[in-house]
Each structure stands twice: as structure tokens, then as C-alpha cells.
Amino acid sequence: MAKAKSAFVCTECGADYSKWQGQCSSCREWNTLSEVRLAPSRPGAPAAATTGRSGYAGVTSREVVDLSAVDLSEVPRLSSTFDEFDRVLGGGLVPGSAVLLGGHPGAGKSTLLLQTACKLAQGRRVLYVTGEESLSQVAMRAHRLQLPTQGLKMLAETSVETILAVAERERPEILVIDSIQTMHLEDISSAPGGVAQVRESAAALTRFAKGSNTVLLLVGHVTKDGSLAGPKVLEHMIDASLLLEGGADSRFRTLRGQKNRFGAVNELGVFAMLEHGLKEVKNPSAIFLSRGEEQSPGSLVMVVWEGTRPILVEVQALLDDSPLGNPRRVAVGLDANRLAMLLAVLHRHGGLFTGDQDVFLNVVGGVKVLETSADLAVLLAVVSSLQGRALAKELVVFGEVGLSGEIRPVPSGQERIVEAAKHGFTRAIVPRGNAPKQAPAGMEVVAVDKLSEALEAL
Structure with a gap:
């Protein structure tokens, strides 16, 4: 009977070794190797190609074909x-x-x-x-x-x-x-x-x-x-x-x-x-936009792109005087590190200081925003809460903010504006690179190049 063999596999990167060691040489992690028992193989057993229903060739097939001869008909x-x-x-x-x-x-x-x-x-x-x-x-x-x-x-x-x-x-x-x-x-x-x-x-x-x-x-x-x-x-x-x-x-x-x-x-x-x-x-946008009748400071709607469709979500900001020497920066549904960077851009290029404020940010509905198109909406929501002035309920915002205060365009800007118009929004602040040649009926599109222009547009 063939003797069963074993290997030691890293749980982090999948690298395998013949014997145990404390550190994985591939990913440099410690104590991540686990023993895997290998089933004994029969000597001389050929690895035949497996073919299933619909003529599908399995992973063990050794047949070589030219790439141009591969059937391009889409699998149903x-x-x-x-x-x-x-x-x-x-x-x-x-x-x-x-x-x-x-x-x-x-x-x-x-x-x-x-x-x-x-x-x-x-x-x-x-x-x-x-x-x-x-x-x-x-x-x-x-x-x-x-x-x-x-x-x-x-x-x-x-x-x-x-x-x-x-x-x-x-x-x-x-x-x-x-x-x-x-x-x-x-x-x-x-x-x-x-x-x-x-x-x-x-x-x-x-x-x-x-x-x-x-x-x-x-x-x-x-x-x-x-x-x-x-x-x-x-x-x-x-x-x-x-x-x-x-x-x-x-x-x-x-x-x-x-x-x-x-x-x-x-x-x-x-x-x-x-x-x-x-x-x-x-219609996910409808559930994420269940807002109250009275608009509060720090609340703003943004358009994010998820996969192949735009979704309208509400971002809320709350700023309060901090009793701590190191004010808190809490972001739920957004990257906290990016929030700290945007606050620095707001101070340098917008002239608004938040270093003595606790900043809390939340994306309504439990949505996690992974793209940078929420930058401009986050900053405008922060400004609204800082000054205690509510923004218009019919306003929608999107755009990426650079370190020099410029507003960069984002992918699929036209589709985002159309989606906002479908939900009754009448005013949009967008990057100049995303401004459409002709705005949807009833929609006022304000195109901006810099953060200072976006603050003036409020």
C-alpha cells in the first residue's frame, strides 16, 4: 500500500511546503502553516479527460486546440x-x-x-x-x-x-x-x-x-x-x-x-x-431616500455607481465641538482615512477649519460606498452641518475631490444625472467634465472645477 503523504499549506496565500516552518516564505506571515494529508495516487493511472453534459470538457482534459477554433457561442x-x-x-x-x-x-x-x-x-x-x-x-x-x-x-x-x-x-x-x-x-x-x-x-x-x-x-x-x-x-x-x-x-x-x-x-x-x-x-434608490419632510443641516443626497446602475443614497454629517485634544473622525459606510484627507482639503482650499470639531458621517440605509464620487457630497454635507444651514431638498451632488481642491469627473456622469431627474431632483452640482450638453427637462446642472466654486454654488 502506498504511504500517505502530507504537505503544509499557508492559510493566507496558499503556498505549500514539504515540512512545517514558523514563517511562510511567500507572504512573511507567522504561524499560518497547516498540515494537509494527501491521498496516495495509483502509479501509472492515466489522467483521462472528463466530458460532462453538453460536451463540456473538464479541467483534466489534455486536448490542445487553437484559440481561433474555440466555439464563441455564449453559454446559456x-x-x-x-x-x-x-x-x-x-x-x-x-x-x-x-x-x-x-x-x-x-x-x-x-x-x-x-x-x-x-x-x-x-x-x-x-x-x-x-x-x-x-x-x-x-x-x-x-x-x-x-x-x-x-x-x-x-x-x-x-x-x-x-x-x-x-x-x-x-x-x-x-x-x-x-x-x-x-x-x-x-x-x-x-x-x-x-x-x-x-x-x-x-x-x-x-x-x-x-x-x-x-x-x-x-x-x-x-x-x-x-x-x-x-x-x-x-x-x-x-x-x-x-x-x-x-x-x-x-x-x-x-x-x-x-x-x-x-x-x-x-x-x-x-x-x-x-x-x-x-x-x-x-428600486433601491426609493428605500434609501425615505427622508423626512423637514430638511436638516448636514443632510445631502449623492449618486453612487454600483456595478452597472446608479443608486441615490443620503449622506449625513454631524459636527460638534470636541472636548478632546484629538477630535474624533467617525465614518459609517465610508472610508475614515479618506474623510480625514477631505477635511484637510476643505481647510486648505475652502477656508473652513474643522480641527476642533468631532466629525461624524453616516450613509443612510447601511450602504457601503466604495468609490470616490462621494467626495464632493461629503464635503458639502460637512459644510452644511458646520454652518447649521440646511441644503435644498431637491439638490443632488457627486464628484471626486483632488488634493489641490479640483473637482474631477467620475464615470457614467450622464446616467447619474438622468437617474436623479427621474426621482424628482431639480438641481445638481457636478464636475465640469460630467456636465451634459443638454440637461434633462426640469433639471438645473451646475458644473464646477474647484471646491471654492462648489461652495459658492450652495
Whole structure:
């Protein structure tokens, strides 16, 4: 019998070594190597090409083809029955792809996939594998959500070998694994959820999906800082990595694409957690703009670009005299380091000093703004709160602010202005590079080049 071998893999960068060492030579991190048991291979066994349904060649194929001879016909996508889910995926589920859905406990990962699986099972072969709950628990949730349960094949199992054997027999078009941290392989001695088990289990399931043209949906847990639990190499194996965000005190959930080989990255889908499960929000700008009748100082609407569409969100600023020698800078939904930089630009090029003020910033609705188009709106909201003067309710602002006080254009400026006009806004302060040749009907567009011009336009 061949002797089982082992390797030591870094949990941060995925580098492997033949023996244990305290520091990874690749990423220079300490105490990140974990032992991985390697299954003995049979000598002389040929690695034959695997071909699944629809003639899909698996990853073990050794056939060499010319690039010009590759068939360019688009692979038909499968709709997840949720338009917002399809938007984040880039148009739908791609056969033979592996999708990882992560999120904090209670975010709604299992609920979203159960709703998707039950609806898809009415016309397609779907296998739902649960490793965390019993079949009765899943059935109770489906009954509470009033989902159609006919046709959905269920399996309560954590052994990857057993799951692959059942999948070979059932031949599902969609395979759901809930969750990858509970799966284990018999050849690996570590406990489920460990680095070795997560890595090898995901690799085995992904190989099956590629070879059989099956859509693989994996549920993954996240750590306290919001990153996916398990080895970093897990994110390199899969085709799409999605993160479902939302606090326990909010009924809204945002689905954001972090990696997608078949669509745009940073695409955003919005859902509402209701009594009967997750319901997609067709018009996210409407829920993020639920403002009061009376306008308060420090409140301003900006237009951010998420993936392939503009979204209107409200940013709120609050400045107060600080009793501390080092005033606080708190930003929720925005980068705190960028806020400190913008306050320095406001002092140098706007003539407004905030060094003795505590500055609090919040993006309403729990949205995380990752782009620089919010710079100008943040500064104008800060100025409004500092001077105690409310801005016009019909005003919308976007633009990037440079260190020399210039207002730089941002991508898709025309689409942002049109979206604001649809929601009834009548005045916009935008970079001169984004000023349209003809403004939408009823919209006054003020184009500015410098921060001083934007302050005068208020």
C-alpha cells in the first residue's frame, strides 16, 4: 500500500511546503502553516479527460486546440428566479460554475438559496445538501416561507465522497452545499472546518461541477472582520464570490459581488427580509431616500455607481465641538482615512477649519460606498452641518475631490444625472467634465472645477 503523504499549506496565500516552518516564505506571515494529508495516487493511472453534459470538457482534459477554433457561442445562463440575484451574477447562473455565497450568521444565506432551489426545482433537477441542519428543519423553514417543495431533492450529509456518489447518480443541474465548512473528506485526518478540509472539499466539489456542467452553489461563513473563513485559496478556486450583508437591526440585505468571472465586480443587489423570506427591491434608490419632510443641516443626497446602475443614497454629517485634544473622525459606510484627507482639503482650499470639531458621517440605509464620487457630497454635507444651514431638498451632488481642491469627473456622469431627474431632483452640482450638453427637462446642472466654486454654488 502506498504511504500517505502530507504537505503544509499557508492559510493566507496558499503556498505549500514539504515540512512545517514558523514563517511562510511567500507572504512573511507567522504561524499560518497547516498540515494537509494527501491521498496516495495509483502509479501509472492515466489522467483521462472528463466530458460532462453538453460536451463540456473538464479541467483534466489534455486536448490542445487553437484559440481561433474555440466555439464563441455564449453559454446559456439559468435564471435564479431573482432579478437582483441574476444582476449580481452577471445575468444568471452559468452551467459548470462554482459560486460561493458568504455572510454573517442570520444574514439570510440559507434562506436565499432555499428560495432559489425550491423555485428552480419546479422545472430543473436540483439537489440541496445540508450539513448544518436536519431535513425536518429545512422542511419547516420551507413551510414557513410558503415555498413549493415538490421536486426538490434533499440530502443531509457531510461526507464529500457520499455527496459526489449521490450527485453522480442523480445528475442534478444545480447542486447546493450548505455549508462548505461542514464538509469533510475521509482521506484527510483534520476536523471539518479546518484549512485542509475546506480546501480539499471545495476542490473536489468544484472538479465535479466543471466535469459534469453542474451549477455549484456553496455557502461560506465569514470571520469577525467580514472576510470569508477558511484558506484564501478557496476564493481562487471558485468562479464567483458573493457577500450577503445586513445587520440584525435592519430588514434590508445587500448582495455584493466581490469576484465574478462572468460579470461585473462590485455589482449590488438589494433584498428586504420579510415574513415569507427575502424579497428583491426593484428600486433601491426609493428605500434609501425615505427622508423626512423637514430638511436638516448636514443632510445631502449623492449618486453612487454600483456595478452597472446608479443608486441615490443620503449622506449625513454631524459636527460638534470636541472636548478632546484629538477630535474624533467617525465614518459609517465610508472610508475614515479618506474623510480625514477631505477635511484637510476643505481647510486648505475652502477656508473652513474643522480641527476642533468631532466629525461624524453616516450613509443612510447601511450602504457601503466604495468609490470616490462621494467626495464632493461629503464635503458639502460637512459644510452644511458646520454652518447649521440646511441644503435644498431637491439638490443632488457627486464628484471626486483632488488634493489641490479640483473637482474631477467620475464615470457614467450622464446616467447619474438622468437617474436623479427621474426621482424628482431639480438641481445638481457636478464636475465640469460630467456636465451634459443638454440637461434633462426640469433639471438645473451646475458644473464646477474647484471646491471654492462648489461652495459658492450652495
